[in-house]
Amino acid sequence: MSSMLDDLIYKRGEYQENCTRFLKATLPTGTGTFCNGTFDVFACWPHSSPGIVSVPCPPYLPWIKEGATGNVYKECTVNGTWKTEENSSSVWRNQSECENHSFFKSEEEEVFRQSVLRVLSIVGYSLSFSSLCLAVLIMSLLRKLHCTRNYIHMNLFVSFIFRATAVITKEVILQVTYTNLPRDELGWNSYTKSAASKVSLEYFVGCNYFWLLVEAIFLHTLLFTAVLTRKRLLKKYMIIGWGTPLLFVIPWTVAKTLYENKSCWLNNIRWIWWIIRGPITLSVIVIFCIFLKIIRLLLSKLKADQLKFTDYRDSLVRATLVLIPLLGIHEIVFTIIIDESVEGSHRYARNFVHLTLSSFQVRKLLVSPLPTQRNL
Structure with a gap:
């Protein structure tokens, strides 16, 4: 449209x-x-x-x-x-x-379906925003929780907060833009040129994915290496989480400005979109590989402890359910099933599930026990 x-x-x-x-x-x-x-x-x-x-x-x-x-x-x-x-x-x-009043009938139906998804996403991100702000406040005030592991959790929560803020801001801007029509020539000529909210959204989404990657790397370091100077690693983790997205968001912004500066930057030429999608896809794949390695370690420990089958299964399921939302493992599914691979109702179903998990999943983190070496 x-x-x-x-x-x-x-x-x-x-x-x-x-x-x-x-x-x-x-x-x-x-x-x-x-x-x-x-x-x-x-x-x-x-x-x-x-x-x-x-x-x-x-x-x-x-x-x-x-x-x-x-x-x-x-x-x-x-x-x-x-x-x-x-x-x-x-x-x-x-x-x-x-006049042709029926020309946009199919588009109007699509707009309604997309409006449902936007409302769902705003509700989810709003609930997540309030919950995460409370979680960060509590973790900041309680000194007993101040350690490298919880600092990483806090940064992950903050990235979710920024992501939620950017999503809500973008939706508000689009709602205002497309409901207040211009009344003069100058207004129409610049009608679809606002892109600042889109740039900030892509940056914070990138930060969110790379803080999930930091969580996976830290957990891997915790379980598979004998590194004791974890405080020194925190600065490197900060650079990975907040700095790495700049390496692909800035080139993407330049490419959009030069080759696709229209439509509030909502459309995407495929090669331009892969400037962002490529690094994020790579981070999701690395996280998934670390997840499989951790599960393999867990299996070997459970076998070594010679637990009963019931205890073995329950421990495995419990640890897996903790790791999936913590590391964002569900994203591997949406990395494989991209928008271009599905059409019509299948794309709507894919986006519905993706938006629901993306906007509401952070609340799961708050009620899940954070994995430690003792848990695993």
């Missing part, structure tokens, strides 16, 4: 420029009464003698195809002015032949 709006604005601009040149070239030189030609925001009207004036429907309208026979009408009065509507200063115009 945003791409169609971009095309419409561009073609309408061309139509207006051609109209201006046409009116200058056909300016009447003789005497007599006539109405001045004009572009009235909708159609181009030539300099006309008194009477009913008709021009073809503007070709920039997306439902007007080449060879269409519809016309739009105005009336030039004997006084040399365009007829106005009754009890109004607005110029009368009959454009009924140029």
Whole structure:
């Protein structure tokens, strides 16, 4: 829809420029009464003698195809002015032949479905935002919880907070933008150019994924190495979590500015989108590999402890359920099933599940026991 709006604005601009040149070239030189030609925001009207004036429907309208026979009408009065509507200063115009009320019916249904997803995501992120703010506050105030492991958890929670804030801000901006239509030419020409909220969203989403990666790396270090100077590692983790996303968000921003600066940056040329998707996909794959390695270690420990089958199964399930939300393991599914691989209702179902897990999963972290070496 945003791409169609971009095309419409561009073609309408061309139509207006051609109209201006046409009116200058056909300016009447003789005497007599006539109405001045004009572009009235909708159609181009030539300099006309008194009477009913008709021009073809503007070709920039997306439902007007080449060879269409519809016309739009105005009336030039004997006084040399365009007829106005009754009890109004607005110029009368009959454009009924140029209207198509059913053209956007399928798009309107899609907009409704997407609105449901947006509301769901806003509700989920709002609940997560409030819960995580409380969690960070408690962990900050209680000195007994101050350690490298909990500092990493706090940074992960903060990345979720920033992600939730960026998502909610973007939705508010889009809602305001697409409900308050411009009233002048300058407003329409710059209507779909706001992109700051999109850049901040992509940065904080990237930070969120890389803090999940830091959680996985730290847990791996905790279980598989004998590193005792974990405080020194915290600075490196901070660089990975908050600094690494800049390495791909900045090039993506430059590429979008140069090659795709339209549609509030909601559309994506595939190669540009992979500037961001590539590093995030790689981080998800690394997290998944670490997850499998931890599960393998857990299996070996459980076998060594010679637990009963019931205890063995319960311990494995409990540890797995803790690790899945903590490390964002569900993202591996959506890394494989990308938007381009599904269409129609399947894409809607995919986005519904993804948005639900992404917006509500952080609340699971708050009620799950944080894994330690003793737990595993």
